[in-house]
Amino acid sequence: MSRPVDQAKNAEKFLADTVHEQRLDKLLWAMRMRRDAAARQVPEWEDLRSLASAIKEHTLSNLSDYLIQFEARATANGVTVHWARDAHEHNQIVYDLLAEQGMNLLVKSKSMLTEECEMRPFLERRGIRVTETDLGERIQQLDDQPPGHIVGPAIHKTNKDVAVLFSEKYGSDPNNEDTAYLAGVMRENTRPDFLTARAGMTGANFVVAETGAIVVATNEGNADLSANTPRLHICSVGIEKVIPTTESLAVFIRLLARSATGDTITQYTSMFRGPRKGAAMHVILVDNGRSARLGMKRFWHSLKCIRCAACMNTCPVYRRSGGLSYGSTYMGPIGIIMMPTFEIRKYSELPFSSTLNGSCSNVCPVKIDIHEQIYGWREVMEENDQIQVVKKEAMRVADKVLSHPALYQIATATLSTALEVLPHFAIYSRLNAWGKHRDVPDAARETFHEWYSTHRLRANEEVRS
Amino acid sequence: MNSMQVLSRNTILGAVRASQPAAQPMPTIPHFHTNKPADLAAAFCASIARMAGVVVTEDVPDLDSFLRAKFPNAKVICSAIPEFAGTIKPASFNDWSEASTIDVCILRSPMAVAETGSILLSDMELQVNTIAFLAHDLVVLLDAQQIVSNIHDAYEHPHFKQRQYSVLMTGPSGSGDIGGVVVHPAQAAKTLTVLLSPAPNAGKRTG
Numbered sequence: 001m002s003r004p005v006d007q008a009k010n011a012e013k014f015l016a017d018t019v020h021e022q023r024l025d026k027l028l029w030a031m032r033m034r035r036d037a038a039a040r041q042v043p044e045w046e047d048l049r050s051l052a053s054a055i056k057e058h059t060l061s062n063l064s065d066y067l068i069q070f071e072a073r074a075t076a077n078g079v080t081v082h083w084a085r086d087a088h089e090h091n092q093i094v095y096d097l098l099a100e101q102g103m104n105l106l107v108k109s110k111s112m113l114t115e116e117c118e119m120r121p122f123l124e125r126r127g128i129r130v131t132e133t134d135l136g137e138r139i140q141q142l143d144d145q146p147p148g149h150i151v152g153p154a155i156h157k158t159n160k161d162v163a164v165l166f167s168e169k170y171g172s173d174p175n176n177e178d179t180a181y182l183a184g185v186m187r188e189n190t191r192p193d194f195l196t197a198r199a200g201m202t203g204a205n206f207v208v209a210e211t212g213a214i215v216v217a218t219n220e221g222n223a224d225l226s227a228n229t230p231r232l233h234i235c236s237v238g239i240e241k242v243i244p245t246t247e248s249l250a251v252f253i254r255l256l257a258r259s260a261t262g263d264t265i266t267q268y269t270s271m272f273r274g275p276r277k278g279a280a281m282h283v284i285l286v287d288n289g290r291s292a293r294l295g296m297k298r299f300w301h302s303l304k305c306i307r308c309a310a311c312m313n314t315c316p317v318y319r320r321s322g323g324l325s326y327g328s329t330y331m332g333p334i335g336i337i338m339m340p341t342f343e344i345r346k347y348s349e350l351p352f353s354s355t356l357n358g359s360c361s362n363v364c365p366v367k368i369d370i371h372e373q374i375y376g377w378r379e380v381m382e383e384n385d386q387i388q389v390v391k392k393e394a395m396r397v398a399d400k401v402l403s404h405p406a407l408y409q410i411a412t413a414t415l416s417t418a419l420e421v422l423p424h425f426a427i428y429s430r431l432n433a434w435g436k437h438r439d440v441p442d443a444a445r446e447t448f449h450e451w452y453s454t455h456r457l458r459a460n461e462e463v464r465s
Numbered sequence: 466m467n468s469m470q471v472l473s474r475n476t477i478l479g480a481v482r483a484s485q486p487a488a489q490p491m492p493t494i495p496h497f498h499t500n501k502p503a504d505l506a507a508a509f510c511a512s513i514a515r516m517a518g519v520v521v522t523e524d525v526p527d528l529d530s531f532l533r534a535k536f537p538n539a540k541v542i543c544s545a546i547p548e549f550a551g552t553i554k555p556a557s558f559n560d561w562s563e564a565s566t567i568d569v570c571i572l573r574s575p576m577a578v579a580e581t582g583s584i585l586l587s588d589m590e591l592q593v594n595t596i597a598f599l600a601h602d603l604v605v606l607l608d609a610q611q612i613v614s615n616i617h618d619a620y621e622h623p624h625f626k627q628r629q630y631s632v633l634m635t636g637p638s639g640s641g642d643i644g645g646v647v648v649h650p651a652q653a654a655k656t657l658t659v660l661l662s663p664a665p666n667a668g669k670r671t672g
Binding site for chain 2: 027030031042043044047048050051054055057058060061062063064067068077078082083084085089133134135136139152153154155157158159162179180182183186187190191194195196210211213219220221222224225228229239244246247248249250251253254261263264265266267268269270271272273274275276285287291292293294295297300
């Protein structure tokens with residue numbers, strides 16, 4: 001049985017290096033600001049969010065019919081549709097497709113699903129070289145790390161980190177940290193694989209039941225190159241990615257890039273309905289726990305996710321600790337509510353890596369009640385006794401104080417005095433994992449209750465008199 | 466489909482059927498024309514400029530001299546439009562990886578989107594899909610009459626229901642994966658230039 005991932009402890013390494021921490025925080029917050037600006041440009045933004053949520057809820061509540069419709073249409077277009085119950089079955093299907101034609105190189109674009117299935121090591125152990133062609137994903141592959149962010153996998157790395165890594169792996173100039181130069185190194189080194197690989201792979205952002213199409217959004221053109229250059233295109237997709245129609249696709253395309261980076265659209269929004277003459281296209285529909293999640297009354301809404309990462313960019317915990325600290329395929333607020341459905345004990349601590357400020361739910365383009373689900377998972381962990389004793393004790397104390405107004409007032413009134421006199425270890429103790437590495441702001445000279453009783457009560461009395 | 470595949474398919478569909486919540490209705494999707502720009506061409510130009518695409522609005526009477534002036538070092542010019550010969554036609558490529566020899570590729574798009582600055586291309590216009598991705602520079606002709614207002618309108622184009630491959634392309638390839646700063650190019654075209662030029666069969670819309 002896996003030990004629970006201790007996200008707060010994992011974050012210590014990242015936090016110890018202030019350059020990376022402050023840079024990531026600033027970068028992601030800028031992305032959040034760009035998202036806000038982009039949303040303000042669209043008068044119907046809130047209508048689009050409501051529509052997206054309703055379309056997803058409609059599709060997920062009729063999912064079996066839409067999957068069957070997609071299969072029929074895609075098959076009619078010349079696509080071979082496969083079904084994989086779990087990660088192993090998915091990986092085996094991919095391997096068999098490659099092995100039966102003696103292929104030993106796969107060029108692929110970014111897919112969080114293949115990360116979830118740990119497909120790369122599976123294929124590599126069987127002698128197939130896999131080249132990630134998304135810049136961020138390739139950086140992480142070369143550095144032997146999983147993605148740290150679902151949209152920008154290497155966003156936590158500085159230009160210097162990449163310059164050093166590329167010089168080690170590609171022999172480029174370790175002192176040239178120019179972004180365009182580094183992207184050029186990637187282009188030069190990836191192009192030969194695009195031209196020689198006989199198989200390419202993509203994920204999918206959306207799957208359109210009505211037309212049997214898969215839709216992929218990228219900025220680099222690497223998905224179009226991976227799918228179009230070789231004669232074999234394999235597409236892996238989670239069953240929850242189905243949407244009913246091309247008409248409904250428009251709603252999601254208008255929301256996706258704006259929510260992710262603040263751009264109106266990605267450079268390439270590509271639709272693959274079938275193979276060209278003389279080529280083959282295979283779509284693998286993957287369950288891997290999704291059908292079980294669909295049956296969880298409190299948590300099935302997380303299947304609406306379109307992987308924009310807006311919740312991650314806005315989350316103060318994610319921004320200050322980096323994606324790798326979650327020790328999971330999906331990270332940040334959306335990861336917290338998805339990962340326990342894969343392995344409850346391993347991810348039992350993740351729901352506590354949140355301030356429950358609700359910002360994640362407010363920016364979610366498909367209106368997933370993320371912070372409420374995080375709270376729901378805390379309750380599940382409590383019920384299932386999955387919480388560490390120390391965390392449980394802290395919660396017990398908090399619960400007692402918060403449920404007794406008198407105790408709460410005493411506690412807050414004494415805080416400012418306490419902060420002056422309490423030794424450092426008492427404030428930043430193990431009972432408060434998030435106090436570590438964070439300066440507690442100076443306590444207000446008077447509490448709200450003190451202020452209210454001196455000002456408002458007096459003002460009210462004056463009004464009355 | 467082998468027996469294992471049939472088993473997996475039926476297991477997944479059975480599990481989904483057992484799990485899915487009570488059916489919820491499909492909403493009606495409006496096209497949101499409340500914010501429709503008065504000048505679609507101007508809105509398209511502003512949108513594509515944000516994504517590093519370039520639009521030439523003045524008339525280009527001689528495509529050959531335009532290309533020679535803009536890309537003086539180009540040797541291989543692939544033309545996917547009937548009215549211009551170029552140095553090579555897409556049909557010449559036996560293997561689609563051979564398109565990597567192209568310096569400049571010239572195409573015609575049947576539709577563009579004012580909201581996003583995207584142009585539509587499909588396997589019908591491209592013939593060899595890789596020419597738009599392996600070529601260094603792209604020049605795309607577009608009839609200004611074929612610019613639609615927003616993405617809702619765009620997805621009504623028949624290509625999305627009929628073509629095996631179609632793409633809404635918005636500027637040259639780029640990446641923001643290092644340091645969050647978008648740089649061009651990434652893996653595909655280095656530049657994208659759109660020439661506003663009436664379709665040869667002007668008056669008859671293709672889409």
